[in-house]
Amino acid sequence: MKWYTVEENFLNWLRSYECRIPNTDYGQDKLKPFFGALFETDTLVYISQVSHAKQRHNNIKENMDFIKLYDDKKLLAVVNLNYMFPVLKSKLVEIKYNNIKNLRTFKNEKECSNYIVLLKKEMKELNKKDIGEKAKKLYDLKNNYPDNDISKRCFDFKGMERKCQNYVQEKE
Numbered sequence: 001m002k003w004y005t006v007e008e009n010f011l012n013w014l015r016s017y018e019c020r021i022p023n024t025d026y027g028q029d030k031l032k033p034f035f036g037a038l039f040e041t042d043t044l045v046y047i048s049q050v051s052h053a054k055q056r057h058n059n060i061k062e063n064m065d066f067i068k069l070y071d072d073k074k075l076l077a078v079v080n081l082n083y084m085f086p087v088l089k090s091k092l093v094e095i096k097y098n099n100i101k102n103l104r105t106f107k108n109e110k111e112c113s114n115y116i117v118l119l120k121k122e123m124k125e126l127n128k129k130d131i132g133e134k135a136k137k138l139y140d141l142k143n144n145y146p147d148n149d150i151s152k153r154c155f156d157f158k159g160m161e162r163k164c165q166n167y168v169q170e171k172e
Contacts, residue, residue: 001126003033003095003119004047005103010091010167017163018155021085022049031104033095033119035126038135044086044164046135050077050122064138065150069125077122079131081138082153086161088168095119 008024015021024032036047053068053075062068065082068075095103097116106112142151143158 001035001037001123001131003035003123004092005031005095006034006047006087007091007093010087013167013171014085014087014160014163018085018160020083020155022083028105029107031100031115035123036092038081038084038132039139040089041086041161043089043168044161045089045092046084046086046139047092048079048081048084048131048135050079050126053077063150064134064141065153067129067131067134069122069129071121071125076125079126081131081135082150083155084135084138085155086157086164088164 005024011021011024022032026032032049034047034049036045038046038048040046050069057068057078058075060066065080067079067081069077069079097119100116101112106115138150138154139157141148142154145151
């Protein structure tokens with residue numbers, strides 16, 4: 001797994017189909033990257049985001065579409081896999097830690113260093129969780145059993161894949 005940004009024009013295109021696609025513009029001093037590849041289909045890559053842990057997450061059990069990330073038994077972050085979505089491989093930009101200052105501003109070097117440490121901790125936990133396999137199972141569940149309660153929480157993956165292909169035909 002790696003951290004990525006996605007071209008904003010492409011995200012806006014997807015948001016015209018699915019309004020729950022996460023926002024990415026939180027100001028110059030914020031960056032909420034995507035991670036992936038969860039799995040790939042032809043020219044598409046499925047990605048998701050990490051969300052900050054909130055008190056209420058302590059009481060929610062992990063399941064197929066909700067994953068908790070820990071740092072020394074402390075809840076660090078959560079992943080809502082039901083919000084994973086496909087993007088064109090050509091719209092992904094890998095985040096390199098040494099270039100992080102090009103993506104957001106920091107008050108000082110310590111803040112920058114702390115942010116990189118956080119990203120590394122989150123990535124370490126993501127890699128422990130076998131999230132790619134869970135994502136593929138969720139994808140299959142949604143496509144094969146759309147009336148399942150968990151499936152109903154998910155994006156329309158096949159519809160979003162078609163939207164991505166339409167982008168290629170209309171925009172490129």
